[in-house]
Amino acid sequence: MKKISKEVYLKWYEDMLFWRKFEDKLAAVYIQQKVRGFLHLYNGQEAVLAGALHAMDLSKDRMITAYRNHVQPIGMGVDPRKVMAELYGKVTGTSKGMGGSMHIFSKEHRFYGGHGIVGGQIPLGAGLAFADKYFKRDAVTLCYMGDGAVRQGSLHESFNLAMLWNLPVVFVCENNGYAMGTSVARTSHSTEIWKLGLGYEMPCGPVDGMDPVTVAEEMSKAIERARSGGGPTFLEMKTYRYRGHSMSDAQHYRTKEEVEEYKKIDPITQVLDVIKEKKYATEDEIKEIDNRVKNLVKECEKFAEESEYPPANQLYDMVYEQEDYPFIDHKS
Numbered sequence: 001m002k003k004i005s006k007e008v009y010l011k012w013y014e015d016m017l018f019w020r021k022f023e024d025k026l027a028a029v030y031i032q033q034k035v036r037g038f039l040h041l042y043n044g045q046e047a048v049l050a051g052a053l054h055a056m057d058l059s060k061d062r063m064i065t066a067y068r069n070h071v072q073p074i075g076m077g078v079d080p081r082k083v084m085a086e087l088y089g090k091v092t093g094t095s096k097g098m099g100g101s102m103h104i105f106s107k108e109h110r111f112y113g114g115h116g117i118v119g120g121q122i123p124l125g126a127g128l129a130f131a132d133k134y135f136k137r138d139a140v141t142l143c144y145m146g147d148g149a150v151r152q153g154s155l156h157e158s159f160n161l162a163m164l165w166n167l168p169v170v171f172v173c174e175n176n177g178y179a180m181g182t183s184v185a186r187t188s189h190s191t192e193i194w195k196l197g198l199g200y201e202m203p204c205g206p207v208d209g210m211d212p213v214t215v216a217e218e219m220s221k222a223i224e225r226a227r228s229g230g231g232p233t234f235l236e237m238k239t240y241r242y243r244g245h246s247m248s249d250a251q252h253y254r255t256k257e258e259v260e261e262y263k264k265i266d267p268i269t270q271v272l273d274v275i276k277e278k279k280y281a282t283e284d285e286i287k288e289i290d291n292r293v294k295n296l297v298k299e300c301e302k303f304a305e306e307s308e309y310p311p312a313n314q315l316y317d318m319v320y321e322q323e324d325y326p327f328i329d330h331k332s
C-alpha cells in the first residue's frame with residue numbers, strides 16, 4: 001500500500017472537509033428550491049471514499065455506486081463546479097443538467113453513476129469488471145451499495161457470477177445502519193452483512209468505515225487481490241450518516257443521542273486530531289485549508305447560479321431517436 005504520509009493526511013482533511021461543506025451548501029440551496037427532486041447526502045461517510053481513493057489507481061480503476069453520489073466523482077477528479085451545476089439542472093453540469101442529484105456520471109473519469117434503483121448498480125459493476133477481464137485491461141472496479149441493497153437478488157446473482165468468472169471487482173457495502181427509516185436489525189436475521197460473502201466463498205470482512213486509514217488498508221488488499229487475478233472481495237464498511245435519508249426525513253427512527261455518539265468518531269475530526277497531534281500543520285495552515293475549502297464551495301455555487309438552463313430541444317437528446325421520424329421537427 002502507498003504510505004500514509006503527512007501529505008496524505010492533509011489531503012484527506014482538505015478533501016473530506018470540502019465534500020462535507022459542498023453538500024452542506026447543497027442542503028442550503030435545496031431549501032431555497034434551487035435544487036429540486038431528491039437529495040441524498042454523504043455526510044458522515046466520507047472516510048469510506050477517502051480511504052478508497054488512496055488505494056485506487058485513479059489512472060485506470062473504476063467506480064460505480066447508488067444515488068448517494070455527489071462527492072465520489074469529485075474525488076475521482078471531476079470538476080466540482082460541474083457537479084454542482086448538474087444538481088442545479090444547468091447545461092454546464094456533468095450530464096448537461098439532465099441527470100440531477102442521483103445520476104452524476106463521468107465516463108472520462110471512470111465514474112459510472114449514480115443509480116436510483118436499489119441494487120441496480122451491482123450487476124452493472126460486475127459487468128464493468130467483466131469487460132476489463134474480457135479485453136485484458138488492467139483495471140479494478142469498485143462497486144458500492146447500501147445496507148438496504150444486500151437482500152436484493154441482483155447482489156446474489158452478481159456475487160455468484162463474479163466468483164465463477166473470477167472478476168476484478170471489489171464489492172463494498174456502506175452500512176450506515178439504515179435503509180431510509182428501516183434499521184438493518186429490522187430486516188436482517190444476521191446483522192453482520194460481510195458474512196454474505198461466505199456463501200459464495202468470496203474473501204470478505206468488516207471494516208471500520210469511520211477511519212480512512214483502516215479503509216485504505218483493507219481496500220488496498222482487496223484491490224491488489226483483484227488486480228493480480230485473485231478475483232472479487234466483499235467489504236462491509238461500518239459507517240453512519242448524520243443527516244436524514246434524503247432532505248424530507250423527520251428521523252423518527254433514531255435518537256439524537258445516537259447521532260451525537262457517531263459524531264464523536266467523525267472521520268474529519270479524527271484526521272484533524274492526527275494532524276494536530278503529529279504537528280503536520282500549524283493552526284494558521286489549517287485555517288488556510290479551511291479558507292480554500294470555503295472559497296471553492298462559493299466558486300461552485302457561483303458557477304452553478306450563473307450557468308444557463310438547457311435549451312428545451314435538449315430534451316430530445318440522449319434518448320432514442322429516429323432520424324427520419326416525420327412528426328416532430330425537434331432539432332430546429
Ligand SMILES: Cc1ncc(C[n+]2csc(CCOP(=O)(O)OP(=O)(O)O)c2C)c(N)n1
Pocket residue numbers: 040068116117118119145146147148149176178179180245
Ligand atoms: C428496487 C428499489 N426498491 C425500493 C426503492 C426505494 N428506496 C430508495 S432508497 C432506499 C433505501 C436504500 O438504503 P441503503 O441501500 O441502505 O442506502 P442508503 O440510503 O443508506 O445509502 C429505498 C428502499 C428503490 N429506489 N429501489
Ligand SMILES: [Mg+2]
Pocket residue numbers: 146147148174175176177178179180
Ligand atoms: Mg443504508
